Amino acid sequence: MAVLLRKKICMIGSYGVGKTSLVRRFVESLFDDRYLTNIGVKIDKKQISAKDADVTLVIWDLAGEDEITTLRLSHLRGAAGYILVADGCRPDSLEKAQELQQRVRGTLGDVPFMLALNKVDLLENWRVPAAELDRLRALGWDCCQTSAKTADAVDELFHTLAFKMLNNS
């Protein structure tokens, strides 16, 4: 019998980089997106199989950080992993993701995480240099170039994170 596990993960990133769209691509949803703006988080889940285990990912989609909203660190508590989301067309969002990673690491410690560089379908507007990605990979970051629109690498993103979390625990 496969082990049934539940893992909490968080979606973190700037406002408008497509966190919610990525989640929507991936999950079965119960709550309305309004929850995000109301209380700063929306929770969805997805059951996947990884390493002989059935893992229920409970995905906390945290409101994007902008000038007004700051990341509510209390929502991170207990997360087994997280996904940093940045917009490939907005280099500032990648910088923001790195800054957020520092803060999240301060709260959660060294738990597995993934970087999703989203909107890879808009290649003509792609402005993140490959060198920057290489630099991050060299630091040990796992990067996926995703598209919530075409579903490119979305499953891979979540599955890889699940795999890393199972290795970690």
Added chain:
Amino acid sequence: MEPEQKANGAVTATAYAELRRLLLPEGEDLARLRDRLHDPRLRAEDVSEVLPEAVHIGTARGPELRSSVRPLVEEAMRASVQKDPGILADALFPIIGAAVRKAVAAALQSTVQTLNQIVEQSLSWRSLRWRWESFTTGRSFAEIVLARSQLYRVEQVFLIHRETGLLLQQCAAESIVVKDADLISGMFTAIQDFVHDSFGAEPHQKLETLRVGEFDVWIQHGPRAILAAVIRGTPPSQLKNVFESTLERIHQAKGPDLDRFNGDASAFLSCQEDLRACFVGQAPDERRGLSPMWWLVAAILLEAVGYWIYAGIREHRRWDSYMARLHQQPGIVVTSVEKRGSSYAVSGLRDPLAADAVSLIPGTGIDPKNVSFHWELYHSLQPFFETARRFTNEKINIENQTLHFGPASTDLTDEDLATLNQLALQVRSLLAIAKSLNRMVAVEVVGHTDDTGTKEQNDQIAQARAEAARRTLIDAGIPETALVARGVGTSRPVRAGNTPADQLFNRYVSFRVMIH
């Protein structure tokens, strides 16, 4: 010599050692003991071996050990709390609830008793019913009041890992459809964080209640797990105790599992039974569907209808008894009774000598204004009426007789004597009839004069005329007691003029029947 000396020396040393070994067989042990005395680590080991036993004996011997250890323990606890209050708080958590509950329960006891007294004073129908239930079940009255006045049902219970907000176990009452429990428990946690952060509450202040429509969500916080219960209706505050003790039991049984939780909830399957214990509730009493107001209205209506029927029956009976009276009455024959609304029209035959129908109404409870009569007059052939009519005839005959006198005369003529003889017969007959009718009668003999002469003379003559007639009747056999003589002088003349003819008419004696 020299080697010999050496050999001697060796022998001496060996011999000495041998000698020492013979004399002091435990010399090495002694050295070990000496070493031991100088080595603090070994000494500590020694003490640790005997310490438990020493403490045991010391405790049994008396309070000295306890009092010498107490300051140490107190200081250690104080230091522990100063360093990290969480450790002791976590250690005490499973018992602190029970301790606080006990204290609070004692404090509430007196309050409940006051409540008891207040409720005792209200003798409503419901409180009487509760009192009966308390009497028959042996439970305290206050308990019944609390249980019966609050209706609720625990519908879902979630056991949530506090750190991650992940669902550990979940349980729902029968027929309850649960939406995704994983997401709901996550949202519970998120909402708590949200409320906590947004209102800047202290770390120990937690979101404990959510209320949505008829649902309450009660959240019970433990150090490592949260119990959230969805309750429909108005739960009593004691329900909190149930959740508290359930959560405490789970912490006691699953403390290490809660610490180690990595997403595998299988270790908490055995908590299902504990969670089931939370499904308490007071089933709605179907009879409570009607509000007391309806009962009141129904009671008033019932009373009104009851009174209406009662009044109808009462009036019917009154009327019947009145009709019976009328029927019993001789000389009255009722031929029809017509009811128009609340009034009656009675038609029939009535002998003029019969009793007045209206005079029979008082005492029956009927309003005389509501009754009208239409009588046809008739002569009843009943003996009573025959007799009564004969009485009336004799009375008229007697009262039609008169005696006439000459001027200033009181002498009775032969004609008068003949009249009086006949009158005596009539009076005797009247007295007999009156007796049969149970009536007392007397005949008044009245003397009259004309207006000549003085008043004194006339009064005297009038009295004498009456006396003369009375005496004659007595002589004819009429009892004295039935005859009264009276002179009225000129006060009642038959004719108003004063011609000789008029005066003749006015000099007379008349008779009147008096009925007592």
